Amino acid sequence: MATVFADRHDPETPTMEGATGSGSVSVGGKVAVPDAETATAEPKKPNPAVAKGAALAKGLIAPVLGVLAFLALWGVLAPQVDTSLGALPGPVEVAEQGVALYDEWVAGKEAEAQFYADQNARNTAAIAAGNPAGVRDFTYAGAPTFLDQIFTSLKTVALGFILATLVAVPIGLAAGLSPLFNAAINPLIQIMKPVSPLAWLPIVTMVISAMITNADPLxxxxxxxxxxxxxxxxxxxxxxxxAVGTASIDKDLLAVGRVLKLGTFAKLTKLVLPASLPYIFTGMRLSLGVGWMVLIAAEMLAQNPGLGKFVWDEFQNGSSQSLARIMFAVVVIGFIGFGLDRIMMALQALVSKNRTI
Structure with a gap:
């Protein structure tokens, strides 16, 4: 077995200093130990400026370059595609229609403000003339603009998402805590989960139409x-x-709850919910993304107000600007979906700060 000698060497065997002068290399098969300075030297730390530049390149420069490359490819290939409405719009044409849609929204708001100003002037004149019966309060009935459709879709998906969360979280907690309840509802979940929104839409429409008969509903x-x-x-x-997050809670944790004789509500709020919170928020993020996609399809099919109806109306319009407007709406839909996901991530981080489990 080879042996390393640290405290002695053969005087007849010359040694050579390393190229750096910080250690020695043996000649004739024996090994010399580096000097104390080299043995105790700390590894060289990376340059903070270099590390910061690398992080910036990864987090900002690379995505920007990817987007620019996509826009350039789009701009080159789009004129080569001919449709019934002309050549496929490029990024510049789509951006121009985005500006035009904003101008339409501004014009619509000015028309609405002018409508109410004229109505107030007529009502004031009627009251001054001693004719209170001539006072009329009408609601502006102008066509909704693109931004109005965005707000409508956001309100709709918010209500649907809140209702879904209020239904899904309690059932999921019960399924995770009770294997018997989980086995009972699992077949129903597996059957109902793949159903398309296009199949739900006529059923929901008929049920709601039968339930809401008031001429002026809430x-x-x-x-x-x-x-x-x-x-x-x-x-x-x-x-x-x-359900998965609740079922994966450490059994010892639940045993501690039983030892402390915690009630059902205390066990849920102190043990179950904090431990399963990451799973719940993951499910909520997925649900919000699914809900946003489902909403656009439902609005297109049912012609309900929103971005889906805007896309369908432009498709039916068939003007030279319709295709560019549709593509701009698609870009906006994607950005909104991305923004909703970021909001859920921020909310999860905020709620998780005070987790105790």
Whole structure:
């Protein structure tokens, strides 16, 4: 077995200093030990400026370059594609229609403000003339603009997502805590989960139309229909992830709860919910994404107000600008979906700060 000598060497065997002068190399098969300075030297730390530049390149420069490459490829290939409405619009044409849609929204708001100003002037004149019966309060009935459709879709998906969460989380908690209950509802979940929103839409429409018969309901009928379709199609990821997270809680933790004689509510709030919170938020993020996709399809099919109806109306319009407007709406839909996901991530981080388990 080879032996390393640290404290002696053969005087007849010369040694050579290393190229750096910080250690020695043996000649004739023996090994010399580096000097104390080299043995105790710390590894060289990376340059902070270099590390910061690398992080910046990875987090900002690379995505920007990817987007620019995509836009360049789009701009080159788009004119080569001919459709019934002309050549496929490039990024510049789509951006121009985005500006035009914003100008339409500004013009619509000015027209609405002018409408109410004229109405107030007429009512004031009628009261001054001693004719209170001539006072009329009408609601502006102008066509909704693109931004109005965005707000409508956001309100609809928010209501559907809230309803889905209120239904899915309690059922998921019960399924995770009770294997018997989980076995009972599992077949129903597996059957209902793959059902398309296009199949739910006529059922929900008929049920809501039969239930809401008031001429002036609290919520518009089309709004309720779209929100319920979103709920029925988006609750499953939250339900399943909540059940999985609850079932994976450490059994010793639940045993501690039994030893401390915690009640059902205390066990849920102190043990179950904090431990399963990451799973719940993962399911909620998935549900929100599914709900946003489902909403656009439901609005297109049912012609309910929102971005889906805007896309369908532009498709039916068939003007030279329709295709560019549709593509701009698609880009906006994607950005909104991305933004909703970031909001859920931020909310999860905020709630998880005070987790005790």
């Amino acid at each position: 919520l518009p009928k089309a709004f309720v229909i779209s929100a319920l379709v979103v709920m029925l199609c988006s609750l499953w990821p939250t339900l399943i992830n909540t």
